[in-house]
Amino acid sequence: MAPRAKIVCYFDIVSPYSYIGVKLLNRYKTLWNNVDVELEPVFLAGIMSGSKNQPPATVAAKGSYMAQDLDLVSATTGIPYSFPSQFPIMTVSVMRLLIVIKKHAADKYDQCIEKDEYWARDHDIAQKDILLAALAPILGTSKVEEYFQMTSEKDIKQQLIDNTNKALDVGAFGAPTFIVQKAGSDEEKMFFGSDRFELMSTFLGVPYPGLAFKNKSKL
Amino acid sequence: MAARASITCYYDLVSPYTYMGFKLFNSFRQQWPGVDVTFKPMLLGGVMNEIKNQPLFKFPSKKNHMIADLDRISAVTGIPFRFPPDFPVNTVLPMRVLTALQIHEAEKYEQCIDKDEFFVHGRNISDAEVVQAALAPIFNEDTQKVESFLKLATDPEIKQVFKTNTEEAIAKGIFGAPSFLVKKAGESQDKEVLFFGSDRFEMIAAYLGLSYPGLKDLNSKL
Numbered sequence: 417m418a419p420r421a422k423i424v425c426y427f428d429i430v431s432p433y434s435y436i437g438v439k440l441l442n443r444y445k446t447l448w449n450n451v452d453v454e455l456e457p458v459f460l461a462g463i464m465s466g467s468k469n470q471p472p473a474t475v476a477a478k479g480s481y482m483a484q485d486l487d488l489v490s491a492t493t494g495i496p497y498s499f500p501s502q503f504p505i506m507t508v509s510v511m512r513l514l515i516v517i518k519k520h521a522a523d524k525y526d527q528c529i530e531k532d533e534y535w536a537r538d539h540d541i542a543q544k545d546i547l548l549a550a551l552a553p554i555l556g557t558s559k560v561e562e563y564f565q566m567t568s569e570k571d572i573k574q575q576l577i578d579n580t581n582k583a584l585d586v587g588a589f590g591a592p593t594f595i596v597q598k599a600g601s602d603e604e605k606m607f608f609g610s611d612r613f614e615l616m617s618t619f620l621g622v623p624y625p626g627l628a629f630k631n632k633s634k635l
Numbered sequence: 636m637a638a639r640a641s642i643t644c645y646y647d648l649v650s651p652y653t654y655m656g657f658k659l660f661n662s663f664r665q666q667w668p669g670v671d672v673t674f675k676p677m678l679l680g681g682v683m684n685e686i687k688n689q690p691l692f693k694f695p696s697k698k699n700h701m702i703a704d705l706d707r708i709s710a711v712t713g714i715p716f717r718f719p720p721d722f723p724v725n726t727v728l729p730m731r732v733l734t735a736l737q738i739h740e741a742e743k744y745e746q747c748i749d750k751d752e753f754f755v756h757g758r759n760i761s762d763a764e765v766v767q768a769a770l771a772p773i774f775n776e777d778t779q780k781v782e783s784f785l786k787l788a789t790d791p792e793i794k795q796v797f798k799t800n801t802e803e804a805i806a807k808g809i810f811g812a813p814s815f816l817v818k819k820a821g822e823s824q825d826k827e828v829l830f831f832g833s834d835r836f837e838m839i840a841a842y843l844g845l846s847y848p849g850l851k852d853l854n855s856k857l
Contacts, residue, residue, distance in 0.1 A: 467696045470689075477686045477810035481829055485838075488828070492841045589696040605707075608700055611834045615704075618711045618851050626847065627837055 419600035421451045421620050426583040426593045427529075428460035429514075430507040432486050432497070435535040437592035437610030439495045442530065443629060444613060448622045450599060455529055457511040457518075460591045462580040467589035471504070489610075492627045496536040505534070505542040508576070512567035513547065515575045517555070520563065527554050596620065640820040640843050641671040643827070645804045646748070647679035647812045648733075649726040651705055651718070654754040656813040656833030658714045661749065662853050663836050667845050669820065674748060676733045677801045678726075679812045688810045692723065708833075712853040719757040728788055729760045732770075734797040735787035746773050817842060 425441055427434035438455060445453045464471060473479035483499050490497035518525045533539040533550045541547045544564065551560045566572055586595055587606050594607040596616055607616050617624035644660065646653045657674075664672055683690060691697045702718050709716035737744045750769050752758045758765045763785055770781045787793050807816060808829055816827040817839055830839050840847035 467694060469694055469697070475686055475688045475810060477805075477808050478688065480808060481810065481831055484828070485831070488838055488842060492838060587696045587699055589694060589700070605703070606700060608704070609834075611832075612704075614837070614850055615707055615711060619707060624849065624851070626849075627841060 418450070421448075421599040421622075422454070422595075422597040423451055423616065423620075424454045424456055424595040426456050426458045426463075426579065426588060426591060426595070428458050428463075428507055428591050429510055429529075429534060429541070430504050431460055431591045432482070432499075432535060433610040434460075434592045436486070436489055436493070436495055436497070438529055440493065440610060440613055440627075441594075442526065444617075444625065447625060448617075448620070451620060451622060455526070456579045456583075457514045457576060458580045458583050458588075458591060458593075459508055459511060459576055462577070463583055463588050463591065463593075466580070466584040469589045473504075489627075494628075494630060496532055498536060498538065500534055500538045500540070502538075502540050502542075505540055507542065509544070509564075509567055510541050510547060512572050512576055513551075513564055515572050515579075516563045516566045517551075519572075520566075521555060521559070524554050638818075638821055638823075639671050640669060641673070641818045642839070643673045643675060643816040645675050645677045645800070645809055645812060645814045645816070647677055647726055648729055648748075648753060648760060649679055649723050650812040651701065651716075651754055652833040653813040655705060655708055655714060655716065657748060659712065659833055659836060659850075659853070660813075660815075661745075663840070663848055666848055667840075667843070670843065670845075674737070674745065675800050675804070676730045676737065676797060677804045677809075677812070678730060678797065681798075681801045682805055682809055682811070685805050686810050690723070708850070711850050714853075715751060715755045717755055717757060719753055719759075721757070721759055724753070724759050725761040727761075728763060728785075729766050731788035731793055731797050732766055732784050734800070735784050735790070735793045738793070738796070739784070739787070743773055815839060819843060 425438065427438055429435060441453060445451065472482055486497055514528060517528050528551055531550050534541050539546050539550065541550065548560050548564060583593055586604055590608060592610060594616060596605045596607055596619060597603065598620060614624045646657065664670065691701050705716055733747060736747050747770060752765060752769045753760045760766060767781050767785060770784065771778065774780050811831055813833060815830040817830055818824060818827045837847045
């Protein structure tokens with residue numbers, strides 16, 4: 417089998433650019449047949465403290481720019497978005513739950529990530545009831561409850577820590593962070609942010625369809 | 636006639652993404668003839684201090700990514716780039732000289748911004764001699780003329796314009812460089828929208844309803 421290129425996307429749903437970045441990556445990957453794409457949950461606060469970085473919104477001018485930039489990105493890409501009334505929220509249990517789902521319901525993992533609860537519908541997914549209600553239609557009520565129980569397991573907690581440390585090891589300081597490998601190469605290159613897809617495409621030699629590109633999936 | 640679309644770029648030569656953004660913008664704007672373009676010198680350090688932002692290079696992981704990222708943009712676009720051995724440098728002198736040039740040598744002003752001294756040749760542009768040598772070829776080696784521009788850097792009027800530009804940038808919500816204030820045709824100046832960074836040209840093009848040529852084929856167009 418021919419070697420394949422690889423993109424690992426480290427994301428935390430607390431980050432609006434992670435939300436946008438995952439949506440765009442899921443669109444573009446439909447065109448990138450020779451690229452394996454993995455979405456790995458991380459704990460962004462852990463990356464921030466590990467790299468001694470600070471979130472953009474701690475500088476007032478950056479915070480207001482970010483809100484306006486995201487509106488324009490949404491208008492350009494058609495990705496639904498409205499800044500939530502509660503921000504930031506504590507997403508650690510959400511990210512742990514996604515790790516459980518990736519492990520035990522891999523075929524439904526992408527669908528669960530694609531939910532717009534927080535970044536389009538202003539649902540506070542840090543609250544267990546809201547989180548479970550969002551995923552129940554995909555996973556079923558009893559399964560979603562069962563998976564949520566598993567978020568307190570040691571292995572699952574450790575997996576989130578491991579993912580976060582792996583991201584820090586390759587030099588991450590925010591989210592979304594992408595670790596990109598060319599086909600047949602072991603060398604890992606880091607790309608940061610939801611605005612680096614054009615560079616990633618040229619790096620991998622795959623087409624860049626632009627921000628307005630929409631594939632024909634259920635997005 | 637309806638007012639034209641405009642893009643005002645606030646910049647400081649100390650910033651590597653300003654260097655890259657200036658080159659990219661100059662390439663893209665050739666295909667955007669309906670847009671008025673202005674480059675305003677500002678003191679990035681002044682902006683950073685005032686709004687309590689911190690430069691990228693203070694964070695080792697950000698600095699590493701920044702250099703790798705700039706190298707990749709350079710490889711894709713063919714824009715020459717080499718991270719200078721001394722970084723950052725104090726750019727008050729060259730930025731004040733550019734402020735003077737914008738007023739007194741409007742026609743050659745953009746040519747003076749478009750130099751590779753710092754981010755290709757690694758020359759310390761805080762040094763008056765380096766600035767003079769960089770400008771000399773643009774003014775037919777007229778040393779006296781170039782010296783007069785350097786003297787203007789201490790002129791109270793020029794200092795004030797530079798300071799006003801920087802204050803204006805802060806008032807407009809700018810927190811880094813390069814920053815682009817973009818206005819659609821027919822809209823009033825107070826409807827300007829801020830775009831930050833050298834990676835927002837596709838967004839700017841979409842906002843103004845213009846085509847975005849992309850990074851990939853830039854090489855052949857430079």
